[in-house]
Amino acid sequence: MCIMENIAVMEIIAGYVKDATFEVFESMVMMEIASGEPNYNGSKKIDSIISSMIGLAGDLKGMVVIHCPEEVAKKITSGMLGMEVDEVDADVKDALGEIANMVAGGLKVSLEGEGCNVELALPSTVIGRSIRMSSGVGSKRIMVPFNIPSGEFGVEMNYVMSSV
Amino acid sequence: MSGLEEITDKLVASTVEIFSSMIMMDVAVGNDSEATINPYLKCITGMVGLAGKRKGIVAVHFPNEVAMAITGNFLGMDVSEINEDVQDAVGEVANMLAGDIKTILSDKGKDIELSLPSTISGDQYVFQAKSDTERITVPFIVSNGVFRVELELEK
Numbered sequence: 163m164c165i166m167e168n169i170a171v172m173e174i175i176a177g178y179v180k181d182a183t184f185e186v187f188e189s190m191v192m193m194e195i196a197s198g199e200p201n202y203n204g205s206k207k208i209d210s211i212i213s214s215m216i217g218l219a220g221d222l223k224g225m226v227v228i229h230c231p232e233e234v235a236k237k238i239t240s241g242m243l244g245m246e247v248d249e250v251d252a253d254v255k256d257a258l259g260e261i262a263n264m265v266a267g268g269l270k271v272s273l274e275g276e277g278c279n280v281e282l283a284l285p286s287t288v289i290g291r292s293i294r295m296s297s298g299v300g301s302k303r304i305m306v307p308f309n310i311p312s313g314e315f316g317v318e319m320n321y322v323m324s325s326v
Numbered sequence: 327m328s329g330l331e332e333i334t335d336k337l338v339a340s341t342v343e344i345f346s347s348m349i350m351m352d353v354a355v356g357n358d359s360e361a362t363i364n365p366y367l368k369c370i371t372g373m374v375g376l377a378g379k380r381k382g383i384v385a386v387h388f389p390n391e392v393a394m395a396i397t398g399n400f401l402g403m404d405v406s407e408i409n410e411d412v413q414d415a416v417g418e419v420a421n422m423l424a425g426d427i428k429t430i431l432s433d434k435g436k437d438i439e440l441s442l443p444s445t446i447s448g449d450q451y452v453f454q455a456k457s458d459t460e461r462i463t464v465p466f467i468v469s470n471g472v473f474r475v476e477l478e479l480e481k
Contacts, residue, residue, distance in 0.1 A: 217375020217441025283375025290451030297444045
């Protein structure tokens with residue numbers, strides 16, 4: 163039985179988002195990151211140029227989105243590939259898509275520990291300035307900001323509980 | 327498992343059906359050369375993830391004018407800006423299409439589940455799935471523009 167229905171549980175999910183992101187950055191990007199205060203009301207915006215995302219389906223339907231400004235996206239890709247990256251190219255797109263995939267994979271494991279089974283879709287990326295993203299009416303939205311020396315990025319989780 | 331051509335045919339039939347029965351709008355398949363435009367300029371994209379036995383993404387890319395016309399038909403009123411109504415309508419079109427694709431890819435749609443419909447909008451953006459996917463993109467013509475339906479599947 164999936165118990166992730168209470169609004170207070172958003173804090174627990176935000177904790178899982180943090181854990182999964184720390185794990186991915188430590189093991190795959192070889193980069194130290196610091197997390198900020200999770201935001202639950204949609205007011206926290208990240209000035210991003212590239213967002214990578216992946217859908218979640220199952221007991222919970224949702225989407226995990228990584229929002230990065232240009233410099234941060236290039237630094238993360240450099241860390242992951244072990245080489246300097248100086249433009250937002252296919253490598254950056256694939257690296258951030260893979261990070262979304264791995265963060266969602268970590269979340270999947272944590273949610274399963276709560277009896278909430280989810281499956282992952284495929285990652286995709288959107289590149290552009292002043293892009294608006296929205297998810298279905300009534301979805302819950304968590305944004306966890308993270309910092310690296312070259313700036314701030316955000317990991318967003320939108321979700322609804324599947325109808326029972 | 328259906329081949330890509332068969333999936334494309336069913337995807338086209340499904341899009342035509344959704345537009346004629348739910349949105350009351352005639353659509354015709356456009357030329358292939360119109361299928362690959364990226365970046366999208368003044369557009370709104372609706373997308374839904376497919377998870378389970380087949381992993382993928384269903385995306386519908388509408389120029390703003392087309393999205394507003396669709397929303398207007400849905401709601402029976404004039405829509406003159408990209409607002410929440412338009413986001414909901416575009417997300418719902420993606421969701422209906424994804425529901426059909428689920429059935430196309432898997433017998434009675436079992437073993438495949440849909441994620442949450444989401445929208446992306448802006449003056450200029452590039453939308454891409456990861457590099458190594460199977461991709462179907464079909465352009466459709468309506469009275470005030472061309473929109474594209476995209477299906478990305480894990481190989």
